[in-house]
Amino acid sequence: MLEGILTTHDGQRWTDFPSIPDEKPVWDWLRSLEERFLVDAPYKFHTTRTANQFKEPKGQMDLFLQRPAAEASDTFWYKHVLVVGEQKKSYDTSRFKADFLQLTRYVRSVFADQPTRRFAHAFSLCGSKMELWVFDRSGAYSSGTFDIHDEPDKLARALVGYATMDDNMMGLDTFVERQDGHRYVTLDDASGKEARLRLDKAMVRQRAIVCRGTTCYETQNGHVAKFSWASDKRKLEVEQLRRAEAMGVEGVARVVAHRRITTIAEMREGLQFPAAHRFRGEDVQFGDPPTNTTSSKRKSSSDHTSDDASGSKRRRSASQKSKLATVLNDQLSIGNTKPSLYTPGEDLWENRIYSCLVVSPAGRVISEFRTIKELLEAERDAIKAHRSLYVKGKILHRDISSNNIIITNLETANGFKGMLIDLDLAKIRDSGPSGARHQTGTMQFMAVEVLRKTDHTYRHDLESFFYVLLWMCARQAWSNGFAGEEKPPKDSLLRKWEIGSFKDIVRIKAGDMTVDGLEHIMGEFPKVMDVVKPLCLKIRKILFPLDKDERMIFGTPDGDPAQLYSPIIAAFNEAISQL
Numbered sequence: 208m209l210e211g212i213l214t215t216h217d218g219q220r221w222t223d224f225p226s227i228p229d230e231k232p233v234w235d236w237l238r239s240l241e242e243r244f245l246v247d248a249p250y251k252f253h254t255t256r257t258a259n260q261f262k263e264p265k266g267q268m269d270l271f272l273q274r275p276a277a278e279a280s281d282t283f284w285y286k287h288v289l290v291v292g293e294q295k296k297s298y299d300t301s302r303f304k305a306d307f308l309q310l311t312r313y314v315r316s317v318f319a320d321q322p323t324r325r326f327a328h329a330f331s332l333c334g335s336k337m338e339l340w341v342f343d344r345s346g347a348y349s350s351g352t353f354d355i356h357d358e359p360d361k362l363a364r365a366l367v368g369y370a371t372m373d374d375n376m377m378g379l380d381t382f383v384e385r386q387d388g389h390r391y392v393t394l395d396d397a398s399g400k401e402a403r404l405r406l407d408k409a410m411v412r413q414r415a416i417v418c419r420g421t422t423c424y425e426t427q428n429g430h431v432a433k434f435s436w437a438s439d440k441r442k443l444e445v446e447q448l449r450r451a452e453a454m455g456v457e458g459v460a461r462v463v464a465h466r467r468i469t470t471i472a473e474m475r476e477g478l479q480f481p482a483a484h485r486f487r488g489e490d491v492q493f494g495d496p497p498t499n500t501t502s503s504k505r506k507s508s509s510d511h512t513s514d515d516a517s518g519s520k521r522r523r524s525a526s527q528k529s530k531l532a533t534v535l536n537d538q539l540s541i542g543n544t545k546p547s548l549y550t551p552g553e554d555l556w557e558n559r560i561y562s563c564l565v566v567s568p569a570g571r572v573i574s575e576f577r578t579i580k581e582l583l584e585a586e587r588d589a590i591k592a593h594r595s596l597y598v599k600g601k602i603l604h605r606d607i608s609s610n611n612i613i614i615t616n617l618e619t620a621n622g623f624k625g626m627l628i629d630l631d632l633a634k635i636r637d638s639g640p641s642g643a644r645h646q647t648g649t650m651q652f653m654a655v656e657v658l659r660k661t662d663h664t665y666r667h668d669l670e671s672f673f674y675v676l677l678w679m680c681a682r683q684a685w686s687n688g689f690a691g692e693e694k695p696p697k698d699s700l701l702r703k704w705e706i707g708s709f710k711d712i713v714r715i716k717a718g719d720m721t722v723d724g725l726e727h728i729m730g731e732f733p734k735v736m737d738v739v740k741p742l743c744l745k746i747r748k749i750l751f752p753l754d755k756d757e758r759m760i761f762g763t764p765d766g767d768p769a770q771l772y773s774p775i776i777a778a779f780n781e782a783i784s785q786l
Contacts, residue, residue, distance in 0.1 A: 208244050208245055208247075208248065208367045208370075208371070209363050209364065209367050211243065211244035212240055212244045212245075212363040212366060212367065213359060213360070213363050215240065216356075216359040216363075219356065220356040221236075221355065221356060221359065221362075223236055223239065224236055224335070224355070224356070227296075228296055228297075228334050228335070229296055230254075230269060230294055230296075233294055233332065234252075234254055234270070234294075237252055237270070237366075238252060240366065241366075241370070245366065245367070245370045248367075248370035248371050249274060249370070249371065250272045250273060250274060250289055250290075250369065250370045250371070250372075251272065251273070251274070251275045251370070252270060252271075252272055253270075253271050253272070253273060253283065254268070254269060254270055254271075255267045255268050255269075255283065260281055260282060260283055261283050261284070261285065261316075262282065262283070262284055262285075263284075263285075263320075264316060266312070266313060266316065268283075268288075268291065268292075268313055269292055269293050269294040270291075270292030270293070270294055270332075271283075271288050271289075271290060271291050271292055271313075272288075272289045272290040272292075272369050272370065273287045273288050273289050274287065274289075284320065285316045285317050285319065285320035285321070286320040286321055288313075288317050288321075289328070289369075289377055289379075290327075290328045290329065290330070290369045290377075291310060291313045291314050291317060291327065291328075291329040291330075292329065292330050292331070292332065293306060293309055293310045293313075293329075293330075293331045293332070294331075294332045294333070295331070295332070295333040295334070296333075296334065297333060297334045298333040298334045298335075298336035298352075299333070306331060306333070307331075310329050310331060310340065311342070311347070311416065313329070314327050314329055314342045314347075314416060315414060315415065315416050318342075318414075318415075318416055318420070319412065319414045321379075321380075322409075322412040322413075322420065322422040322434070323380040323382070323383065323420075323422055323434050324378055324379060324380060325343065325378045325379070325380065325469070325474065325561070326341055326342060326343035326344075326378035326474060327341070327342045327343075327378055328340070328341055328369060328372075328377065328378065329341075329342060330365065330369075332355075335354050335355050335356055336352050336353070336354055336355075337352070337353055337354075337355050337361070337362060337365070338350060338351065338352045338353075339361075339365055341378075342416055343378070343471060343474060343475075344416070344417060344418065344419070344420050344436040344471065344559050344561075345417065345436075345471045345556045345557050345558070345559055346416075346417050346556055347416075348478075348480065348556075382468050382563070383406065389405050389406075390405065390406040390424075391403055391404065391405050391406065392404055392406060392432060392466075392563055392565075393466070394464035394465055394466040394563060394565060395464060395465060395466055396463065396464045397462065397463070397464070402463075402464045404426045404427065404428070404430070404432065404464065404565060405426060405427040406424040406425075406426060406427075406432055407424060407425045407426060407427055408424065408425045409422070409423070409424055410423040410424060410425060410431065410572075411423040411572065411610055418436075419435045419436050419437060419559075419631055420434070420435060420436045421433065421434070421435045421610075421629070421631070422434045422435070425569055426565060426569075429567070429568065429569050429619075430463050430565050430566060430567045430568075430569060431460075431565065431566050431567070431569045431570075431628075432563060432564070432565045433563070433564045433565070433566065433629075434561070434562070434563050435561070435562065435564070435631060436471070436559040436560070436561050437559060437560050437562070437631050438557055438558075438559055438560075439470065439472075439557075439558045439559065439560050440557075441631070441632065441634075442633075442634075442635070443560065443562070444564060444629070444630045444631045444633070445462055445465045445562070445564050447602055447630040447633045448460060448461070448462045448564075448566065448630055449462055450600060450602065451596060451600040451602060451630075454599050454600040454601070455599055456592075456595045456596050456599050456600040456602075457591075457592065457595045457599075457621060457623070458588060458589070458591055458592025458593075458595055458596075458620075458621075458623045458625075458626050458627060459592055459595070459596055459600075459626060459627050459628075459630075460566035460567065460568070460626060460627075460628050461566060461567050461568075462564070462565075462566060463565040463566060463567050464564075464565040465562065465563070465564045465565070466562060466563050467560060467561075467562045468561045468562055468563060469561050470558055470559065470560050470561065471556070471557070471558050471559045471561075472558045475556075480555045480556070483555050566628065567619075568615055568616070568619040568620050568626070569613075569619075570613030570614050570615040570616075570620070570626060570628075571613060571614045572609060572610055572612070572613055572614075573585050573586065573589075573609055573612040573613065573614060573625065573675065573679065574609045574610075574679065574683050574687075575614065575687070576614065576679065576683075576687060577687070579689075579735070579736065579738060579739065579786060580783060580786050581614060581624075582676075582679055583739070583742070583779055583782055583783050583786075584624040584625060584783060585612060585613070585614045585615075585624055585625030586612065586625060586672060586675065586676055586679075586779065587624075587625065587776060587779035587780070587783070588623045588624045588625035588626065589612040589625040589626060589627050589672070590669070590672055590772065590775060590776060590779070591623070591776060592623065592625070592626055592627045593607070593627060593665075593668060593669075593672070594768070594772045594776075596627065596633075597636070597665050597768065598768065601635060601636045601637075602630070602633050602634070602635060602636065603633060603634050603635075603636055603663065603664070603665060603668065604627060604630065604632075604633050604668055605632045605633055605634055605648065605663050605667075605668065606629060606631065606632040606633075606648055606649060607627075607648075607649075607652060607668045607671035607672055607675060608648075608649035608652045608671070608675065609652070609675050609678060609679065609683070610629070610649070611627060611628050611629040612625055612626075612627065612628075612675065613625065613626050613627075613628055632648070634663070648671065650704070650705045650712070651674065651678065651701065651704040651705040652671045652674045652675055652678070653671065653712075654666075654667035654668075654670040654671055654674075654761075655670070655713055655716050655717050655720070655761045656761050656762065658709045658712055658713045658716070659709075659713055661762075664763040665763070665768050665771075666750070666762075666763040666764070666768075666771055667763070669750060669771055669772070669775060670750055672775075673743075673746050673747070673750060674704070676739070676742075676743065676746070677701070677728055677729075677743065678701060680729075680732045680736045680739050680743075681699065681700075681701055681728055681729070681731040681732055682699060682701055682731075684732065684733050684735075684736050685733060689733045689735050689736060690733045690735075691733070691734075691735070693733055693734065695731075695733075696731050699731055700719070700727060700728055700731060701728065701731070703715045704716060704719075717759070717761070720747060720750075720751050720759065721759065722744075722747070725743065725744065725747055729743060738782075738785070738786065739782065741782065742778055742779065742781075742782040745774075745778040746775055746778055749771060749774050749775055749778070750771070750775075
């Protein structure tokens with residue numbers, strides 16, 4: 208294949224490469240190479256003519272590779288995409304950021320519909336300038352730009368590599384075993400013995416690329432299997448949960464089984480990163496949707512996701528590494544690579560540990576509440592669980608969000624109607640900084656002082672619980688059938704909690720926590736949720752008292768944490784009793 212492709216280069220240029228590299232002539236040229244020299248390759252080039260050809264979300268992708276469909280179709284799914292390509296008529300360095308972000312949007316959609324994918328290949332071809340990219344959960348890095356006429360072997364190796372890579376080199380999920388239409392994982396149970404569990408319905412996943420990539424599935428026996436890429440600077444969630452269980456913590460998930468799968472360091476082994484690309488900007492900005500910290504549960508997408516775009520049934524042991532260096536250096540012939548996304552810190556990229564953790568009991572995320580009573584009881588009991596975790600377990604959760612509070616059954620949850628999950632960002636009390644590079648929390652639920660980069664305390668988590676309650680009433684209730692014939696506000700005030708700079712969000716949230724500000728927020732509740740307003744006002748008064756100059760206090764009071772936990776739980780009890 209490689210030698211055949213290179214025969215179409217005359218020593219100075221690709222003989223059939225169009226003199227005016229518009230999309231159609233370049234597509235025809237690539238298809239010609241494919242038809243002549245890659246006919247036996249398992250993966251083929253595709254393109255789209257309209258944005259409607261891709262499902263969820265729409266998108267017109269210039270070039271991509273996937274297995275050819277059994278039946279020809281003009282409809283494509285991101286769950287099948289293997290390699291993403293972006294093609295432009297000319298090379299313009301001033302357009303780098305815009306072109307890169309376009310490529311990233313497509314890759315993000317690939318990760319969203321292939322949530323357990325380990326990494327994804329992509330490339331840009333602008334005129335005769337090409338750049339080969341790899342995206343993983345710690346960022347993106349590239350070969351650097353090269354001219355395909357001057358370095359034909361790089362283009363040829365890229366084409367052959369993209370068309371023939373095995374699942375491991377392609378970054379697909381090789382951990383989950385597929386058998387008879389079902390998916391299975393083999394993990395280590397509490398006794399250290401291997402346990403084989405069947406995965407069922409997908410529950411939660413994240414849309415971002417650079418993140419923990421948290422993906423949860425229900426299991427056949429009523430547990431929850433969670434795949435995530437945790438920072439190696441933090442204590443692993445399985446360790447925190449085992450500590451919590453040993454310390455007698457109540458209301459927190461119990462470990463059933465666990466296995467470490469791989470790490471970013473293992474996948475990037477052998478690669479050199481001499482420099483980092485810096486996007487200029489003085490402040491961190493968050494757009495729509497937020498992609499740095501916010502996990503997103505997409506209810507309608509479970510039928511369209513895939514853990515393995517190739518549909519392979521091969522199973523690899525947990526000890527088998529994904530040798531990305533082999534892909535880049537041997538298949539694509541990339542020498543010294545350079546990273547493209549950078550978060551300031553000591554290292555050019557953050558090492559993450561990929562693992563699968565199975566916990567019990569299963570439950571529904573709080574955003575799926577069906578009654579007001581269910582919402583309030585779940586949040587109250589989750590606060591009780593937080594208190595137990597903090598007081599008994601000496602562990603601070605630090606990531607209270609609507610995805611991390613679940614509604615549970617009394618029978619399976621030791622009397623709790625709501626529990627806490629996801630201790631990925633949890634921290635032992637009074638321990639030093641973790642060294643992880645990302646601000647902790649989910650943007651719209653982060654406490655004001657946390658946004659100001661103050662040390663995280665239990666009070667900040669209680670503030671996050673309050674924001675979850677407001678979000679459920681002002682935003683989620685409209686989607687959960689509580690609106691009747693009412694129409695939700697066209698532009699919710701809470702949108703400003705997740706878009707913009709940290710500085711802007713701090714200013715807006717602080718203003719929203721005044722009495723008048725909270726009244727405006729509660730004005731967006733459906734009328735049926737008005738019964739929750741007195742509770743919201745009470746919690747606001749507990750969390751944000753006034754100092755001697757009548758300014759709101761956002762800090763954590765000295766003394767026993769019961770001074771905040773007890774009145775907040777009592778306020779919930781009173782509100783529940785009046786329903």
